[in-house]
Amino acid sequence: xxxxxxxxxxxxxxxxxxxxxxxxxxxxxxxxxxxxxxxxxxxxxxxxxxxxxxxxxxxxxxxxxxxxxxxxxxxxxxxxxxxxxxxxxxxxxxxxxxxxxxxxxxxxxxxxxxxxxxxxxxxxxxxxxxxxxxxxxxxxxxxxxxxxxxxxxxxxxxxxxxxxxxxxxxxxxxxxxxxxxxxxxxxxxxxxxxxxxxxxxxxxxxxxxxxxxxxxxxxxxxxxxxxxxxxxxxxxxxxxxxxxxxxxxxxxxxxxxxxxxxxxxxxxxxxxxxxxxxxxxxxxxxxxxxxxxxxxxxxxxxxxxxxxxxxxxxxxxxxxxxxxxxxxxxxxxxxxxxxxxxxxxxxxxxxxxxxxxxxxxxxxxxxxxxxxxxxxxxxxxxxxxxxxxxxxxxxxxxxxxxxxxxxxxxxxxxxxxxxxxxxxxxx
Amino acid sequence: xxxxxxxxxxxxxxxxxxxxxxxxxxxxxxxxxxxxxxxxxxxxxxxxxxxxxxxxxxxxxxxxxxxxxxxxxxxxxxxxxxxxxxxxxxxxxxxxxxxxxxxxxxxxxxxxxxxxxxxxxxxxxxxxxxxxxxxxxxxxxxxxxxxxxxxxxxxxxxxxxxxxxxxxxxxxxxxxxxxxxxxxxxxxxxxxxxxxxxxxxxxxxxxxxxxxxxxxxxxxxxxxxxxxxxxxxxxxxxxxxxxxxxxxxxxxxxxxxxxxxxxxxxxxxxxxxxxxxxxxxxxxxxxxxxxxxxxxxxxxxxxxxxxxxxxxxxxxxxxxxxxxxxxxxxxxxxxxxxxxxxxxxxxxxxxxxxxxxxxxxxxxxxxxxxxxxxxxxxxxxxxxxxxxxxxxxxxxxxxxxxxxxxxxxxxxxxxxxxxxxxxxxxx
Numbered sequence: 001x002x003x004x005x006x007x008x009x010x011x012x013x014x015x016x017x018x019x020x021x022x023x024x025x026x027x028x029x030x031x032x033x034x035x036x037x038x039x040x041x042x043x044x045x046x047x048x049x050x051x052x053x054x055x056x057x058x059x060x061x062x063x064x065x066x067x068x069x070x071x072x073x074x075x076x077x078x079x080x081x082x083x084x085x086x087x088x089x090x091x092x093x094x095x096x097x098x099x100x101x102x103x104x105x106x107x108x109x110x111x112x113x114x115x116x117x118x119x120x121x122x123x124x125x126x127x128x129x130x131x132x133x134x135x136x137x138x139x140x141x142x143x144x145x146x147x148x149x150x151x152x153x154x155x156x157x158x159x160x161x162x163x164x165x166x167x168x169x170x171x172x173x174x175x176x177x178x179x180x181x182x183x184x185x186x187x188x189x190x191x192x193x194x195x196x197x198x199x200x201x202x203x204x205x206x207x208x209x210x211x212x213x214x215x216x217x218x219x220x221x222x223x224x225x226x227x228x229x230x231x232x233x234x235x236x237x238x239x240x241x242x243x244x245x246x247x248x249x250x251x252x253x254x255x256x257x258x259x260x261x262x263x264x265x266x267x268x269x270x271x272x273x274x275x276x277x278x279x280x281x282x283x284x285x286x287x288x289x290x291x292x293x294x295x296x297x298x299x300x301x302x303x304x305x306x307x308x309x310x311x312x313x314x315x316x317x318x319x320x321x322x323x324x325x326x327x328x329x330x331x332x333x334x335x336x337x338x339x340x341x342x343x344x345x346x347x348x349x350x351x352x353x354x355x356x357x358x359x360x361x362x363x364x365x366x367x368x369x370x371x372x373x374x375x376x377x378x379x380x381x382x383x384x385x386x387x388x389x390x391x392x393x394x395x396x397x398x399x400x401x402x403x404x405x406x407x408x409x410x411x412x413x414x415x416x417x418x419x420x421x422x423x424x425x426x427x
Numbered sequence: 428x429x430x431x432x433x434x435x436x437x438x439x440x441x442x443x444x445x446x447x448x449x450x451x452x453x454x455x456x457x458x459x460x461x462x463x464x465x466x467x468x469x470x471x472x473x474x475x476x477x478x479x480x481x482x483x484x485x486x487x488x489x490x491x492x493x494x495x496x497x498x499x500x501x502x503x504x505x506x507x508x509x510x511x512x513x514x515x516x517x518x519x520x521x522x523x524x525x526x527x528x529x530x531x532x533x534x535x536x537x538x539x540x541x542x543x544x545x546x547x548x549x550x551x552x553x554x555x556x557x558x559x560x561x562x563x564x565x566x567x568x569x570x571x572x573x574x575x576x577x578x579x580x581x582x583x584x585x586x587x588x589x590x591x592x593x594x595x596x597x598x599x600x601x602x603x604x605x606x607x608x609x610x611x612x613x614x615x616x617x618x619x620x621x622x623x624x625x626x627x628x629x630x631x632x633x634x635x636x637x638x639x640x641x642x643x644x645x646x647x648x649x650x651x652x653x654x655x656x657x658x659x660x661x662x663x664x665x666x667x668x669x670x671x672x673x674x675x676x677x678x679x680x681x682x683x684x685x686x687x688x689x690x691x692x693x694x695x696x697x698x699x700x701x702x703x704x705x706x707x708x709x710x711x712x713x714x715x716x717x718x719x720x721x722x723x724x725x726x727x728x729x730x731x732x733x734x735x736x737x738x739x740x741x742x743x744x745x746x747x748x749x750x751x752x753x754x755x756x757x758x759x760x761x762x763x764x765x766x767x768x769x770x771x772x773x774x775x776x777x778x779x780x781x782x783x784x785x786x787x788x789x790x791x792x793x794x795x796x797x798x799x800x801x802x803x804x805x806x807x808x809x810x811x812x813x814x815x816x817x818x819x820x821x822x823x824x825x826x827x828x829x830x831x832x833x834x835x836x837x838x839x840x841x842x843x844x845x846x847x848x849x850x851x852x853x854x
Contacts, residue, residue: 080503082502086576106804106805107804145804149513149804168843171849172846175797175800175806175849177801373602373603374575376502377502377575377576379602416599416844417846419595419598419844420594420598423594
């Protein structure tokens with residue numbers, strides 16, 4: 001029996017889409033942090049389940065979604081594709097604006113797409129304990145929920161500034177049985193480097209990754225899960241874009257522009273990659289806009305080079321846009337975007353000129369989040385509000401040019417658990 | 428163009444269902460608070476738009492849903508009907524448990540169904556200002572959102588204890604442009620009666636109703652909106668049960684038991700009434716369980732008699748179960764259930780023996796909410812958690828009897844903005 005009676009499951013794909021299969025040239029490989037030689041799949045075995053490593057390294061175009069993952073995804077998928085008629089009216093624009101509402105998921109963001117997949121793959125291999133980092137807590141909540149679903153203990157290092165700004169997400173993780181510590185913590189060598197100098201250190205995703213990786217590397221009974229950056233995570237998120245393709249096709253619409261916010265890149269990639277495929281294989285000419293905070297300008301102001309994914313140097317070297325592993329972003333409310341690096345695949349597409357980055361200030365994104373709330377009735381997470389800001393710009397450009405531009409963006413999560421941030425910023 | 432590309436709109440009905448048309452005997456009429464004579468429709472004209480009064484008094488079986496209301500409802504409707512396989516597994520029960528997830532709406536509860544309808548009807552008659560009460564803030568948020576959608580100013584009297592417990596819902600109302608005051612307030616004669624004796628008076632829905640009604644009665648430019656109790660509000664909420672009927676039909680399932688929490692009765696009625704129709708017209712034999720807090724036991728321990736809908740005596744006398752207009756419920760977290768009365772239609776069906784009431788303690792409902800979160804991934808609002816508790820009992824009974832009982836319940840709202848309540852109660 002279907003969990004969801006009402007769902008038209010025709011929109012939910014049966015495979016993840018692997019963009020590497022369609023790239024003329026694949027990104028430079030990750031390097032081993034010790035030898036700086038190209039990483040071999042077995043190098044990842046201490047940290048990740050084998051089937052996850054297979055997802056990371058496969059060159060198949062379509063990777064079957066396991067039946068039990070499909071069942072679990074169908075709790076909330078397909079997610080709504082909404083025609084933003086309220087926003088269109090407020091902006092008085094000829095543009096047609098669509099958004100995919102990933103906040104409809106159980107923990108309120110797109111992160112469940114890969115959390116459920118990773119927890120299932122781990123459980124199938126007998127893993128009983130996963131550790132991870134989280135910024136604003138969307139990923140930590142999603143993994144805690146998925147762990148609860150598949151009988152896996154989850155331990156989360158939550159970036160301190162978000163831990164303090166967003167107690168609701170911590171409570172949610174704990175209600176799912178997740179164990180949550182502030183990062184940097186005194187519990188790991190990585191954490192102590194920062195904690196001992198400043199017990200109130202605001203933390204960063206890079207530091208929290210170091211702590212979680214260290215824990216998993218030291219304990220053979222613990223595996224590590226990552227909520228973004230990796231090729232496999234982008235792969236899992238392509239359910240978003242594949243659904244959106246099917247949903248838009250039914251309306252006879254094609255996007256001219258696809259927009260998403262980027263921290264590590266996963267929600268953007270999830271929506272964009274199935275559409276990037278059209279540019280790669282059909283010369284579709286769709287524009288792709290990746291939106292980041294002005295104060296953490298990885299794509300707009302970072303260098304593209306090899307760097308560690310964490311702040312201590314425990315992870316492989318990834319070829320990506322980076323602000324440097326030492327970069328500690330200011331404590332903005334979009335905790336999920338406070339990352340020094342970027343997914344190698346998103347960096348690669350940016351290098352190819354397919355993805356265009358944009359950056360916005362916190363004041364601007366809070367303003368546009370409020371506009372969106374009033375127009376559409378949904379409170380965006382501060383991360384997702386970055387996408388909204390770029391959409392507003394595109395809609396205004398369409399108005400200036402009097403063009404019916406079709407804009408598609410990812411509303412990657414709701415902001416119910418960020419509501420204090422809005423109150424503090426005069427919303 | 429549809430706002431929602433993906434929705435199978437076949438589930439969303441085109442009419443509200445009016446249970447009065449199928450009752451062998453209709454409830455005793457409301458009485459004028461001054462004359463104690465049966466209320467005439469025109470007596471309501473100072474408070475409500477005419478088309479709303481028509482909804483209140485009609486005896487037609489099906490009342491067409493206006494096209495613009497259907498468009499607005501289709502932002503989030505049909506809501507999911509979920510097969511609770513996770514809960515079934517945790518309870519190890521042969522019962523089949525389904526829930527309608529009304530938390531998928533923009534402000535997180537079923538209240539938008541009637542808020543959007545009421546705001547639309549008001550706007551069509553040129554109303555530019557509405558006032559109302561709210562307990563936990565679900566209704567106030569829904570009306571603020573609907574007001575923002577149709578260009579109506581909304582002023583909300585929020586019960587003080589909830590105002591203090593749930594700042595997130597207040598912030599949400601304000602972001603939609605709603606103006607929110609704590610009740611009892613010093614702003615009305617009704618509020619001052621309580622405020623002057625105790626400025627920290629926890630308040631009640633009854634007092635907040637008095638304040639809002641008083642404001643609307645004194646100012647011809649302001650109309651009043653009510654989120655529960657009235658026949659018309661039950662009517663608007665029947666979109667829930669009609670969708671559930673269609674969704675279950677597709678699965679070839681029929682409910683044996685239908686469950687909902689009750690404060691004023693609207694989410695329960697919305698789900699139940701289309702199924703009650705089967706008992707009335709086809710002798711279907713479905714059981715209906717209305718669940719309330721032990722400390723506000725309107726149906727389980729109240730009297731059925733005429734009483735005012737508010738605490739001061741400004742509203743018509745309604746024939747209903749009541750704990751007395753002076754009853755001030757203890758400050759439980761399920762603020763939406765802190766009401767001394769009950770919808771006359773729900774009271775009537777309880778009197779007929781069709782609806783069976785149950786009551787649970789706050790400890791019990793928090794326990795079952797946590798169980799539900801872990802099993803299904805959704806955090807229920809404390810109100811909705813009352814329904815969960817009754818479902819757990821029914822599922823355990825089905826296990827004891829080894830029967831595949833089909834249970835359908837209303838998960839009327841999510842608890843993201845109640846998360847501090849869960850934290851304070853050791854969740």
